[in-house]
Amino acid sequence: MDTLELSVDHPLRSFRLSLELQLGRETLALVGPSGAGKSSVLRAIAGLLRLERGKIALGAATWFDSVAGVDLPPERRSVGLVFQEYALFPHLDVRRNVAFGGRERVDELLERFQIAHLAGARPGELSGGERQRVALARALARDPAVLLLDEPLSALDAHTRGVVRGELAELLAELRLPTLLVTHDFEDAAALAERVGVIVDGSILQLGGAAELLAAPADGFVASFTGANLLHGTARPGADGLTEVLLDAGGSAFSTDRAEGRVGLAVYPWEVGLARTEPVDSAVNHLRGEVSSLVMLGNRVRVRVGPLTAEVTAASAERLALAEGEPVVASFKATATRLVPIG
């Protein structure tokens, strides 16, 4: 299996898209806010965006090389691109949509994606989840060497999303194609990809496994993007070899990380515990405050206490009789508290 090699240097509206990637038989997710240049990377690989400078090659086959003057048209690059809104041909039925990419495997793909019963339907008659399956089947009909997914789940409602995410993860594991997927949702990226790259203003801030990014975010942006609480403050050496951070919002907190000066203090919501009174436990950081909001997420509850968001089980929330306006103590361990540079 060939490796996709990518080196990009291209001006976008207000910044330069500048990155290098190597992609084997794996799924790599580029996550970042909208307008970070994620989709441009996909369009460049597919041949829909001509780069100012860069090189794109699949194994020995060069698709684009600004120095050598190579630029293969999209139809000669072995790519399956699934568009954000799926871009199904509205004037063709499902079977013809899939067959547009290649006729040989149509029946097999219709079966594989459980859309055989929709073969005669037009895209306008399909649900979001069905459209997504048709788009995937169509992209694979060409037997591509590289799969590109542009926000594959964003066009779906929350209900369908979870189901489709599971199906997509299974599919990617089965295909084992070099797959590049872009999303603005870290959870989607973590669920679908082996490696995740956080991209902001055209550059990759950090690239690694999702667990790696959570355990050691490179900076404040990555920390908050991966879902951490991010509190700003000033660090100085404290007692017991810990680092004490004087928080801008008032009070202080401790971390096992070493740092001095301006820092971001990152702690994930699931590392924050809640109690009615200050507990006698191993956590060194305690923060008193009133519950300002409660959001149910199935079997979990997201609780906002002062500047922190905590995630506890629904059962715990009920046992503590949590309600808006109630005083609680939020606690988190110094070992679960990361200190990251802030921009």
Added chain:
Amino acid sequence: MSRVFPVLLGAALLVAVAFLALPVIAIFLRVPPGDLLAQLGEERSREALLISLKTSLIAHAVILLVGTPAAYLLANRSFRGRRLVVSLLELPLVLPPAVAGLGLFAAFGRSGLLGGELSALGLELPFTQAAVVLAICFVASPFYLRSALTAFESIDPSLPAAARTLGAGPVRVFARVALPLALGGLGAGSTLAFARGLGEFGATIMFAGSLPGRTQTAPLAIYAAFDDDFDVALALGALLVVVSAALLLAVKLVPSWTRSSSASTTLFAPSASR
């Protein structure tokens, strides 16, 4: 005042409808239908209708064959001066037909801009059926070009892009994606252009003359018969009303034929100098 206003609005609409419908109705009321058909069977009516049909169809084929790719290219390229090019293509819409005829003469006439080149090729255009075709192309093609341009521009750009990534070259993208998606707008524009060409009068009479049996189209024959045989004029007029109404109906129905494109089938104001 608030009670008078609705009455004024209603009166204005009544005047407009009556004024626009009356001449059309009058054509049918002057002569019984049986006589109308008999007049159409006459030699000069038949000739004029055949010439109209022949020249309109040839001109229309040329408009579709040249106009469709031209509009497609224009819809997919952005370049400096693009708006100027679009405006130039639309100019004949607002040009007085007499000026159009004059311009065709100045360009393709014997002593015109290309006159020398044309006679070197043994071609003499003025007062031939080719001149009729040219005149129709000149006044009718902007209707098609404009409509086709809008139709191609309103295609979601991710659809041709998707087709490219699925292995389709530019020709296949045009034939399998762009053309079917633009079909509604192309159909509407094509119908309007055909109607405009069928009724073409001013540019034709100046550039091609009104020679019975050669360049006299139905509208020119109506004008010629106006003085000596009013019944023939009425019969031809009635026929053109029926054909025009049928074409208009076709344009109105186009949106329901194709579900693909949306904004492309709007009717726009025909040339003011019709």
